[in-house]
Amino acid sequence: MAISIDPRLSEAARLGNIDDAFYALIHEDPYTLDHIDQIPFVHTPLHIAKHEGQIHFAMEMMNLKPSFARKLNRDGFSPMHLALRNGQIKLVLRLWKADKDPVRVKGREGKG
Structure with missing residues (x-):
């Protein structure tokens, strides 16, 4: 059975909607991000925001859930791998500035 995140959260990340959509979900379920963090391999709101170029939303995720x-x-x-692969240098630098550990994360085929 595939476990995924709430589609409303995916949409908030895709659109970069922090105040209206994201925090409304947090008010509804304060453990929303913790539930996602329990899934071993998942496309997190940070992955989604990164993919859509929503830097402000991505940085909010980094502040709230650095993991x-x-x-x-x-x-x-990882979000850093995807940002590097897609040439999103501004996001890579912001992610790196916020947390230098993601650079050391081993991803697919042991690549870091």
């Missing part, structure tokens, strides 16, 4: 920066998605990539 998401080290989380691998089902394809074995």
Whole structure:
């Protein structure tokens, strides 16, 4: 059985909607991010925000749940790996400034 995140949270990350959508979900379930963190391989809101270029939302995720920066998605990539692969240098630098450990995360095929 595939476990995924709430589609409303995915949409909030995709659109970068922090105040109206994201925090509304947190008010509804304060453990929302903790539930996601328990899934071993998941496309987190940080992965989604990164993919969509939503830097402000991505940095909010880094502040609230730094462990998401080290989380691998089902394809074995961290948000940092994906940002590097997609040439999103501004986001890479912001992620690195916030937490230098994601640079050391081993991803797919042991690549860091």
